[in-house]
Amino acid sequence: MSAPNHVNPAINMSPTKVLSIAPIISFLLFIALFAGFQGGRYMMANRLQEVGTLCALLVFVLGAWLALFRITQSEWKAWVYTPCWLVAGVMVVSSVMFGINFGESVLFSLFSAREFLLAFIGPAIVLIVKSGYPLASLRTVLFATLLALMVNYLFFYHTLDLRAAFFSSDHTISNLVTYDEWRGFRLKPSMVAVMLALLTGVMLVLQRASVGSVLFGFVLVCLAAHIWSIVMFRSTLATMLLGIGIYALFLSKPNRLALLLLTVPVAIIALPMVVQIVGEHFLGADGGSLRLKSYVLAINTIPEYFFLGVGEDNSYGRTYQQLFSRTFYPSDIGIIGVMFKYGLVGLLVYVYVHFLIVFRLWKANIGVRFREGKTDPILWALLILMVAQTLNLPLIAGLGYAQGVTTGSLALAYAYLRH
Secondary structure: OOOOOOOOOOOOOOHHHHHHOHHHHHHHHHHHHHHHOOOOOOOHHHOHHHHHHHHHHHHHHHHHHHHOOOOOHHHHHHHHHHHHHHHHHHHHHHHHHHHHHHOOOHHHHHHHOHHHHHHHHHHHHHHHHHOOOOHHHHHHHHHHHHHHHHHHHHHHHHHOOHHHHHOOOOHHHHOOEEEEOOOEEEEOOOHHHHHHHHHHHHHHHHHOOOHHHHHHHHHHHHHHHHHHHHHOOHHHHHHHHHHHHHHHHHHOOHHHOOHHHHHHHHHHHHHHHHHHHHHHHHHHOOOHHHHHHHHHHHHHHHHHHOOOOOOOOOOOOOOHHHHOOOOOOHHHOHHHHHHHHHHHHHHHHHHHHHHHHHHHHHHHHHHHHHHHOOOOHHHHHHHHHHHHHHHOOOOOOHHHOHHHHHHHHHHHHHHHHHO
């Protein structure tokens, strides 16, 4: 059944009906976002992610049905058909390729790739807002989610036995904690959520729109700063600050974007020096030598699976660690890991989607500032985060995993609604 080009008043659900179930929609979106940002990773082996995925799909189906009678056919197809084809394509192709390459179960690999279903969060948000769900309510849900994620981390950090968890024989528990002699045992946070909370809080404080918004922003900044003082991920902070600098110099106004062209010759000249400095820092960092071995292994393996990649492994069969190396994890080697798993086709899709998100966020941010004379804190935070992710592409390909899938999907949706 295709959507009509124009709204049919006879079958259109009134905004009042949508508003009447707004609290239920808010609850479902909160669970989906909280789970997507890995808020449930500290309990029940992250089973909350499955609940969050279900919540996202429920809102998506509801939004698709309601929006069918409220928006144009082309817009409806863009937010219903396109996500379905994209998510199904990634999940099915990667699972089939792993099955063909290594004779493993396609079904198990398909279940292993289920985190891509979190990509329906963004389309669900667009469809439900277009059907009458207030954008202000969505903003409240986003603020509540960021606050809950910070409090959730600190609660488990202070209540879990980190040493026992680190030495646990259950990998779902031991993977939650990291250790080094300088910083000791640390519970791994959702750094995407921490960065978003910090950036959003800073903008809320700077805008001083109201006493309540300033106080809430201050709370977010304090909680995010406290979490960073625990984990001390210096590279994350550095890329975030660099992202803010790039925004201020090149992205804050439309006419400044052309200045990026002037930096290309300078960047080419400075590239060898930067590569040397980054390489020395990389090798000197914790696990640097292991990550370098992973890079070499992946680069040597890619030609054999060039176009569609190795595929998606699963824990019920042979994993990457059993097939290639005990310490090999594609998630640790950025876009090289993406090409290893999904091949040249997957890499091109990934790069296109990544820069599409950055462009949409930039365009929406410019539009909001022009119309309203101020910056949307959430939109700005998402833009800075994605710029920082761009700088980190050689090391982290975030959009290929649950937190990044959630962030990218949310960013596209929010930019679309604000633009």
